[in-house]
Amino acid sequence: MPSFALSPENSTDIEFDVERFNYNLYQINSLKYKVKGILRIAVVPTNIYLLKEKMNGKPQFVVQSVNISSFVNQGESGPPDGSSIDFTHLEKYESIELEEGKDYEVLNEPGNIYHTINTTPLYRIRVKSTLIKVELLKGHYDPRGNPIFLVEVSPGISYSYMAKITERVE
Numbered sequence: 001m002p003s004f005a006l007s008p009e010n011s012t013d014i015e016f017d018v019e020r021f022n023y024n025l026y027q028i029n030s031l032k033y034k035v036k037g038i039l040r041i042a043v044v045p046t047n048i049y050l051l052k053e054k055m056n057g058k059p060q061f062v063v064q065s066v067n068i069s070s071f072v073n074q075g076e077s078g079p080p081d082g083s084s085i086d087f088t089h090l091e092k093y094e095s096i097e098l099e100e101g102k103d104y105e106v107l108n109e110p111g112n113i114y115h116t117i118n119t120t121p122l123y124r125i126r127v128k129s130t131l132i133k134v135e136l137l138k139g140h141y142d143p144r145g146n147p148i149f150l151v152e153v154s155p156g157i158s159y160s161y162m163a164k165i166t167e168r169v170e
Contacts, residue, residue: 006062011049015117016125022110024129024153028071030103033096033136035147036075039104042068043129043155045114061157063127069151077145085140085148095135095150104134115162122162129153 023040030036043065051060086092098104111128133152140148 006049010053011051011062014048014050014119016045016048016114017117019113019115019124021112022108024109024131025107026131026134027105027107028098028103028134029105030098030136033098033103034076035103035136036073037146038072038074038107039134039149039151040070040072041129041131041151041153042112043127043153044068045127048114048116048125050116050119059123059159061123061125061159063125063155063157065127065155067129067151067153069149071146071149073144073146078139078141078147080143080145081141082143085137090150093140094138096138098134098136100131106131122164123159124162126158126160127155128158129155 021042023042026039026041028035028037028039044067045063045065047064049062049064051062054060100106109128109130111126114125114127116123116125130153131151132154133150135150137148137150142148
């Protein structure tokens with residue numbers, strides 16, 4: 001996010017469509033913490049803004065997004081727990097940071113592609129996220145007994161020009 005507030009005076013909220021969407025995939029296999037499975041993460045844009053001020057004559061985009069994640073448990077389950085986690089006070093919970101290469105491996109970080117609808121010229125925007133940190137919330141499980149993870153990702157944005165909107169292949 002820029003260090004200023006987005007407003008109609010300095011940006012345009014642009015319409016976009018999904019061209020390609022994939023989850024990032026990570027193989028969790030921690031013998032020490034008895035956790036095994038596939039962690040899926042996606043950064044999903046909610047809004048894409050085109051800034052009115054260009055940088056070196058090139059357009060600048062800001063992507064507002066939400067992170068979604070899920071875990072396909074292939075190991076042991078814990079006791080099912082329906083209580084909610086207070087994500088505004090994570091310091092109350094003990095977590096264990098997992099180590100890449102030891103507790104998990106990157107299977108795929110493909111990035112997603114969106115294209116603008118209401119801009120001239122048209123743009124193809126790529127959003128690629130990289131896993132920065134994954135933590136296991138110690139002793140907490142979801143209602144199915146799956147472990148709960150806290151993830152931190154870093155999204156990167158790039159763009160290219162499009163001559164026209166191409167049809168999506170279903």
